[in-house]
Amino acid sequence: MKKIFYLLCAAVTILATSCGKDFITAKHNSSEPIDEYFINENRMYEALVAAYDPLHWFDYFYQYDDLKLVSDVMADDIYCGGSNEGDQPILVKTHYYTATSTDVCNQIWTICYSGINRACVVLEHVSDVPGMSEETKNLYRAEAMVLRAYYYNWLWKFWGNVPYYEENLTAPYLCAQLGHDEVYAGIVKTIEDALALNVLPMKADGGKEGRITKAMAYMLYADVVMYQNDNSRYQTVLNYMKEIIDCGQYALVDDFAGIFEESGEWNAESIWEINYISEGAVRDWGSPIACGGAVYPVLIGIPGATTDFADGWGFGGVAKSTYDMYDDTDIRRDGGILNIETYVTSTGGKESCSPRWESEGYYLLKYIARKNGNHGYLAADTMNYGNNSRVYRFSETLLNAAELSLLLGSDGSSYLQKVRDRAKCQDTGTSREDIIQERHKEFVGEGKRYWDLIRTGLASSVLKASNHAFRQNDWTESKKYWPIPQSEMDKDPNLVQNNY
16 A cells, blocks of 8 residues: 655754754744744644654664664675675674674764654644644654654664753753663553553554554554563563454465565554655655655665666675575565565576675575666666665564563463464464564564664574674674764763774
8 A cells, every 4th residue: 555644854954963062053934043943733733744754764874774784684584785895884894793882873863863853843842832732742742752862763773872852952052961761761652652642543444554553553552661671561562462463353364475565564554654655756866855765775785786676786695504594394484585586597597697796695685676676766876766674574473472571471482473374484482582483583684683683692603703604703692782973972072982
């Protein structure tokens, strides 16, 4: 289903660049002061849409910072790739665990604080908008709070100890840097407060796909609670997962590969996606936050492809060991990963591929650029593929329920089996290790694996150079949090740098 509720550029553009000097620059389509701008519901809706807009910047904002790729290159399934070790050195250093304060994915920091700032604008002004019903105000509040929590979630995962605020800052635009446990507490309370308003629908109505729902908020809550290993909230999270499962509005789909096709967007399994669109797309290299599509499909695409796929740049190749971990019957293997040798043979030699750095001949089929995947674009062809980013799927709900049931001493194997039955795999184990391995198989290239390894304590044993075809450094506990960007350290003398 094509997304009618596409996150267009709002008339209110509020750009946040850091927690330091010049943090906020407000621009809007009139000369009115920002405090006097929100005089009706339409203008407040613009502000709400503006709070969603940074979600699609992660794909490219003067850096290739797609959250799936950045997360996965630190794990064991996805290689960095590209032309050579000097191509996109920040990604390479992320991949090798050699990031520095000057060579780190600093734009993720900028994007997240931009989103937080915009969400706070909604929360600050929505109460005073005349003519809005209290229910609509509460809906906007809930959406803005969950968005703010989502942005903080990524700052927390990548950096741990970050400046945290819930009301927009005033000069000199500085705030306290909280420890990772305190940031976690802020995130979960924000989601709990949003849910307590009791206005979010379990599933978005047709035409509103992409907006925050109760199911999405439940999944985000599960994400952060399980990553924190906060067993005091496990029962609450399990109840949330059961509520999604029992509501009857979500279901697994039979065609695993089809989930990631354009026709598979917002299918029955989709709980939340970040919308990209190619029709009329005007995103360009000089205007990466303009409305449009994604560059990620080309970034990880097949170099030299011409038949079914578009020519790509060969980043994000899949490890042979990942392809080999599946049973031959498991539809997720060839439904999610392209074996280039098999594919070239299937085309009768019409197709070829030029191997790139760190390539073992496997590509992430889920997101690679398809032929005509940028149909209707108006600006840069490579930047405007219409592939939505699948963030939360119903299969994750089931696997969360299986894992939490086990951790709470009950039997959740029926949830696990549903995922296996769809996959047609032969696995039978039901331990926590088996559930984590099932997540491994289910979510290759979806940005889940690295965080699973950390939260389960497996990172130090799995992410060894000896287990990796190209990496030369082991992951250690000191690598859990990235160094804070030096530009931010320079703006605030009170910031404490992470030990990396």
